[in-house]
Amino acid sequence: MKIFSVAHKTVFVVDHCPYMAESSRQQVECDVLTKSRGQGVIPLAPVSKSLWTCAVECSMEYCRILYDVYPLHKLINYVVSDSEFHILNTWRQEDQSTHELMSALAAVGPPNPREDPECCSILHGLVAAVESLCKITELQHERRTDMMDTAERVANRGRIICLTNAKSDTHVRMLEDCIQETILEQNRLAAGSDRLMAIQQCDLVLVHIHPQGEEPLVYDRPKKEISSLLTSEVHSQHYDLASTTITNIPMKPTLNVCEQEEQHANTSANYDVELLHHRDAHMEFFKSGDLHMAGSSTRENGLKETITLKWCTPRTNSIELHYCTGAYRISPTDVNSRPSSCLTNFLLNGRSVLLEQPRKSGSKVISHMLSSHGGEIFLHVLNSNRSTLEDPPSISEGCGGRVTDYRITDFGEFMRENRLTPVSETSHDPSGKLPAERAKSQLERHTRYWPMIISQTTIFNMQAVVPLANLIVKETLSEEDVLTCQKTVFNLVDMERKNDPLPISTVGSRGKGPKRDEQYRIMWNELETLVKTHAGATDRHQRVLDCIVACRSKPPEEEEKEKKKRGRKREDKEDKTEKNGSKDADDKSWQESERLKGLLDKEEPETEVIKDSPDSPEPANKKPRLSIEEVPPPERAKGPVSLLTMWSNRITAANSRKHQEFMGRVSSVNNKFELYQQLKEENGMDVHENGKSSR
């Protein structure tokens, strides 16, 4: 169906003239007596609907199904006609609801039988209907403005459904002529207006409403005239609807719903429910000619044909992703019957049901699924044919398939942080970007530095870096965030000083991998890389980078150079930081952070020691260990380095490449390896462990 087919705009014109107050002569017994109370009570006389009531009921049922199946872009304008016309709503989307219409209809009330029939005519309404069809809808307006140069592609078609009691064939012809004339007249007017559009096509559906048992005064003509009680025939043709009957619905799963409705648990039989929906949901049957096999049946009332699908157990779960080729809203044909409401309530509670095509061969083919999404029920069409994508090469056979240490868990975490949520249209972003664009920007920020495999990264394998890594990707940082980042950096500095082991991957390198100082150099480099990609964002981001640059240990070669240049002269700290490329402003922040760091680590007096100063004494707690150390630990080589130390370091490094290092020494702290660490851990005692704690 095209967007702007005749179904886009429908005008109901309902006759409100005195003769519509006549009885339809169809009697409804509303006093159904129960056996126990039958005696001695005279039942009330049955009531009968007026022609007007029939017309309103029909049209409201039409609207109900329409709004259920097509809540958008299929619009209804309701006009009532007597001595003048009354337009009950507009084309606007918020006016499209049965509640609005019912309220307006109640205000109109039934026709007044005492009104002068001479003044009253359906013509008033029909003229109003044509005028209304010329009025542009929101969607037409939107599309016309969108397309600018091709605005003429937006068509204006519509349908008038006129519910009246026609007097004769001539009367009908007169109505047709009148509409024809009005269209021509209105089209002339529309040519000169922005808010009006000329009508390109208009279908007139005349529904002749007459009392039961009385011979209709007009007979079927090419245009449809049907008697007072049939409505659904019109539906299916107007909106490409089709019908499905769900059969074999067991009582049990829906029982709790039924019980609320005071169900007397006497029926254990399965039941059927008929649903209306877009015809495309049956596409596969039509094409394959399977219609009869699929259990379609022809019936006397309602839609001519319905397709029967069988309720299928077991039910499906929501975390399964079905291959679904279409989803169509449904509306039960008999909305407030008990079976219908049992089924719809069951679905509205969030459960889904698979439906099976009954086949003669006995093979089970699941072809559809009923599922509700946010209070709307959809009939999903599932693919039941062989897939052309079967047996594809596994992803592990393709590019990157042999790599085994992808950061799957970390990326999972990343995905959860980058989940989407609806953002109200009114929320305004100063950048003028739509929410989806902002989501993309966030992805961009979060992936500026994102190593894909575990062995490519050190910092993301360290629990200690997490707070900084989580914060630095933010668009803006608060003062508090900056502090947290700085705290993280100081923590790392501390780790380095304590010589804590780093979770550096030894994959690909021979032997024990890089030495501890090398490890820290790699770690600092990586951290700097990460933060550098964000440093340009705000001053606060820059401050985090400055903090790292100021605090990090320098690569030994660089220090060597510095040492050589300066000889043994003790230069001031300021001088040194300047050398590191820090600016004055950063210097301040550096000092400030030093002060802060002191505050943070009050319990450890040795933190007052500034590692950059070569003369600082060794921390007190490390002194005893000196006795067993042959050489100062290389990573502590910040003080003056003797030629001997340099030479022996080199020899040790060269030797270490020739043999595999003893496990204990590799992960030792200051050449000391604590035994039975795991016991301590189990006892919940604090152990220096900088790898990620198991999550």
Next chain:
Amino acid sequence: MPTVILMDVSLSMTRPVSLDGGDEFQRKNLAVHGLNMLFEHMASNYRLEFTSLMAFSSLWELLVPFTRDYNALQEALGNLEDYDKTCVESALTGVSSVVQQEWGSACPCQVVLVTDGSLGIGKGSLRQSLQSLKHRADDKKFPLPFPFPTKMFIMSIANAEELQATDAMNNLEELLHLSGGDGQIFTMEGPLCMKSVQAMFGRLIDHAYSPFHAVLHCGNLSSDVQVFPRPEPIVMDEEVDPMPRSINPDLELVGFIEIADISSPPVISRHLVLPINVNKEVDEVGTGATDELEEEPSASQMAGKNPNFCVLLHGSLKVEGMVALVQLGPEWYGMLYSQADSKKKSNLMMSLFEPGSEPLPWLGKITHLGPISEAAENPYGEDDSKSPFPLQPSVKRSYAQNVTVWIKASGLQTDVQKILRNARKLPDKTQTFYKELNRLRKAALAFGFWELLKGVADLLERECTLLPDSAHPDAAFQLSHAAQQLKLASTGDSQYAAFDHNIAPMHTDFSS
């Protein structure tokens, strides 16, 4: 999109091609040469395509059913025999049944018809088939259009001049038009020789069998991928927007959504997303690395060892049970997810939603999905116990709001009985009684069914007289109050018959 090769093996295909000296060829040889070239191309670049080979003359025969084994197809080409005259109609009927048997009627298919442009004579000739098109019985309909979406490529082992000399070109054009028009006629340019047949099949390959390469982006992470099968351009509404839309070769992730939230959405097509190594000339898609020798690491093995974003994404999507929302072009989106073929094999799959800003009502407008970091509090809850989806429609559907429909008498009777049942349990059921009463009142007023209001008022008055002595005195008060209110409403007096007015229970106090 599976392919059917429909090869003309009628006698006219054996006509010799005149060459300036050298070997003599038949048209059939040219056709076989072209098809071999096509198969070779597919074997290396379009390996996952299912292809079948059918030969036809006045009869048709399925030589190779749908397969990815291109050796088998080439072998069958080598063993073609020559038969009688061309009869396109019966062959197309054969295609229709073969395809539907294998893939059903929804799967789009490509048909490559290889013929020399001599389309048969007399009964069964294409000319005759087309002439009789309009006056046929329902059971003898022409097989085109096929029930499944079709792209028909007609490879003519003849040049355009030759086809235009007879009515063959017109007939082929009409055939193409009948097939749905989504295809093309290829003719040979210049003299009939190996070179020109290669050129013609080269054009077909470029047009329909060139792999679709794209780059998948997730912020700064990216991966070169092949999307298989090629996503075809689609037209949404011929009237408003007749330009076909194609997907952008830069596929940008927007964000991630839980599988339960996306909830089996309808899609227009599904595609495998296969990471590729762009440095290589030939794609390794589908070949795997199993048949390579251990000693020398092949290019594909090397590629296997370099981390690839697709593999990371696939792994995490699978573990987390999520899908990635991907933008395919302006106002066009799709989703990426892990699709398991069996327990061991799984793959990154992309499904395309219908183009438009709001393909899934329960997600709302895609452009209005933003990062959760913008929300005041995490809409998924701290422990992932909540979800912002699905969105609720602004107006409830009829089945979710207890509407009143009295088209069938039983609907009306049920509603009246409900009121009476509650009336007998007054004052315990006062609330439900008035709720049902007001529902009936509203509907009756909207439908202009005042007679019903009077009727129910009478019923309530009668109930009042039938109350047993043991009844609570309040019951009688409420019943007569309700009856009186209904009677007032049935007069249509605006004071009592307002739609939004509700009859309130009578205030009584029997506590003292």
